[in-house]
Every structure is written in structure tokens, then in C-alpha cells.
Amino acid sequence: MRHCSVQVRGLLTRDELDRYNALMEVGSYLESQDQYDLAYTIQQEVDILILPAIERLKDKGRARDRATAEYLETLRKQEQDEENDNE
Numbered sequence: 001m002r003h004c005s006v007q008v009r010g011l012l013t014r015d016e017l018d019r020y021n022a023l024m025e026v027g028s029y030l031e032s033q034d035q036y037d038l039a040y041t042i043q044q045e046v047d048i049l050i051l052p053a054i055e056r057l058k059d060k061g062r063a064r065d066r067a068t069a070e071y072l073e074t075l076r077k078q079e080q081d082e083e084n085d086n087e
Contacts, residue, residue, distance in 0.1 A: 001024055001027040001028055001031060001039060001042070001043055001046070002043060002046075003024065004020075004046070004050045004053075007057055008050055008053045008054055008057055009053070011053040011056045011057055011060075012050070012053045016049060016050075016052070016053065019049060020046060020049055020050065023042055023045055023046050023049065024046065026042055027039045027042035027043060027046070030042060
């Protein structure tokens with residue numbers, strides 16, 4: 001079974017995390033019993049379960065990018081203002 005990243009796991013809701021852990025446990029058991037066809041189905045369920053957390057992670061990244069762009073724009077305006085004051 002493939003685990004999702006720590007960042008994604010950190011953004012799972014409590015219910016999602018409980019379900020994720022249960023599915024991983026079942027999938028690991030199936031793999032230990034050489035039931036890879038069934039473990040594959042469980043892995044697909046895990047992949048679907050984590051999609052909302054992946055979107056939340058993307059949203060956080062976009063918000064961080066916007067904040068960085070705003071900060072850089074502020075610095076650029078300050079430099080322009082300083083140049084205009086020196087002239």
C-alpha cells in the first residue's frame with residue numbers, strides 16, 4: 001500500500017484520517033495474505049479519499065503564492081517611491 005504524504009495526511013479531517021488508517025490497515029493485511037487484487041481496490045479507495053486533502057494543500061500553496069506576490073509588489077513599490085524621492 002502506498003501512503004500519502006505527511007502534508008496531505010496533516011490536512012485530512014478527523015473522519016477522513018480515521019477512514020484512511022482503517023483502509024491502510026485492511027490493505028496491509030490483504031497484501032500480507034498475497035491478495036494484491038483486493039489490495040489494489042483498497043488503494044483506489046485511499047486515492048479517492050485523499051483527493052479533498054490534496055485540494056486543500058493546493059489551496060494553501062496558492063494562498064502562499066499570492067501572499068508572496070503581494071509582498072514582492074510592495075517591495076517594488078517601495079523601491080520606486082525611494083527612487084522618486086531621490087530625484
